[in-house]
Amino acid sequence: MQGVNLHDDRAHALMNRFRFIPDARLDDLMISYATDGGGVGPHFDSYDVFLLQVHGKRRWRFGAQRDLSLKPGLPLKVLQHFEPAEEWVLEPGDMLYLPPHIAHDGIAEGECMTASIGFRAPSAHELTAQFLYHLAERMGDASDGPKGNARYRDPAQEPVSSPAALPPLLIDRVGAILANVNWNEKDIAAFLGTYLSEPKANVVFDPPERVLNEQKFVERAKKTGVRLDRKTILLYDARSFFVNGEAELLSSKLKKWLPELADTRCLEAKRFVTLTDESSMTALLHEWYCAGWLRTGALP
Template sequence: MPKRPPEATPIPDSSLRPNMHKPGAPLPDEPTPLLGNRTPRQFMRRYWQKKPLLIRQAFPGMKAPLSRDELFELADLDDVESRLITHFRDTWNMEHGPFASDELPAVKKREWTLLVQGVNLHDDRAAALMNCFRFIPDARLDDLMISYATDGGGVGPHFDSYDVFLLQVHGKRRWRFGAQRDLSLKPDMPLKVLQHFEPEEEWVLEPGDMLYLPPHIAHDGIAEGECMTCSIGFRAPSTRELTAQFLYHLAERMGDTPANAKAQARYRDPQQEPVTKPALLPQLLLDRVGSILADIKWTEKDIAAFLGSYLSEPKANVVFDPPERALNQKKFVERAKKAGLTLDRKTILLYDKTSYFVNGEAEALTARAKKWLPELADARCLEGKRFVTLTDDSSMTSLLHEWYCAGWIKLDSLI
């Protein structure tokens, strides 16, 4: 096992632990070092999806949320997405994990990078760090990736189709970037490397420094010595993806009920004439199917139901861990009154005016649920004292116990 670099010590548990009283993100009009002493409102209006921003000491005194050894151990897990990118002898190569520690190149060898996706799903410190960016809607937040690189390591000049915050947490990385128009890629490559990279700016980031890049800004990051970088990425589904998933969502909800009898009706063509060109698509078929498709209508409620379910659906590799010996409902309530509870790192809980969406499931937001569920979704926790005030609602305690047994929420140890 390689030795841990002294600078890559884990962050103390208290330094990035999610606040039990409010979300970790700054308030909309609260200046914060995270954004260069700008308010989130100023950042969103001036920079979000508009132009890059370099922020020196966004996190003063920053240390890596995971040590090198801890990151290597994470990359060895089956349910963690990881990639190894090398640039040995001027040749790019990429492999997909999991990787045992002895399968990785030596840490003294130059020009290789380990990328570990979704670290926030597996580590409280990484989840707390990502929590600082919740001034942007959860529906847009994707994950926190950690990139470990040896000297000269990188993934080549490229662009992303989504917004990203690049936070340096250990060592130094030199970033070159620019809003170039030519986004053509080198052919026959295992990576999406730009064919003609023309950077306009260049900065060296040290621990605590952060670079925000909107979509399609070309960039290239090269490690200067051993380094680690956290990338906070955002979801940006394509129009094609959204269209396909939404139409599938609509079709799925056309159930075999009397109310949907029209949707279940079979195609009929009693006026069809005999043909002499049997392989030709008949005009009657085109007209009839066109009429059927034109009759498909949807409302804002349908769109919200789709987005809530789609965006709260866990990724394919996400696995929840139920408690080994789950408490019964009575003991669960007693414990929650004292200790409070938190959403599991992997749980996605969203809501709108009429519904809530948890891990891909949609349910009606009842008048009773409105008293506590939005609070739980926004803060991702309920303190014990707050839980006590809600226990007269048996439907709530029953639902939360069900989520607890599924591993979707955890009983917190703080009182």
């Protein structure tokens, strides 16, 4: 079962133990259950993974082999040839770290459960495609009138006798348009912040059943503090903050508390009280509370 940390406080607390890794790189916590002799077969992952035994025993065999060819015709990516170099039996509390592309095979010895803490490792193709899409959106937002988002035109195009052939003029003019596309470090940071804080497609936030107005929300938060919802991803850099795929400017007022909330995922009651004179802060947190991105109360 994937994404257990999004649904269970205990799994979320366990996931938080791995926050020595940047949030931008952590993916989720998956729990796999197997009966005696069960396993998915020898395989490899394209990302770093921690394997934590939480119940029972599992025997792991692994090795850094070069041959990563797969058995054809299977729904799972099972290695065609497996050459383990080491073997360990993990008991509850034991953990195994595997770098990317290390072949491994885990076999349950009796009934067992294993927690997998995986890293986000998008491919170069995925990053390129998503970044270009981000640039296209940025260029669309920045367009101002007909000159800012002018359509292609070629008044100099002569009549042709081979209509199916791509006109050289078309290729040249489109090449000139694309040559004007540029970006800088700010664009890369903005892309990464929105892209890596975007919740997965299956994530749904649950607003409170009885929504408090802003005044009552502040009164309660003064007593209980606030915490980010398990599903909320809040990142920041020197210029901006990124929450669940949205980017906003990190103003001097926000710098007083937002990085703290992002890093600790909570603001204790005493800390919240010291910040309540900032109306922009309480308004923003109340907005997140209404959306289900933020909860009142301390961390479980």
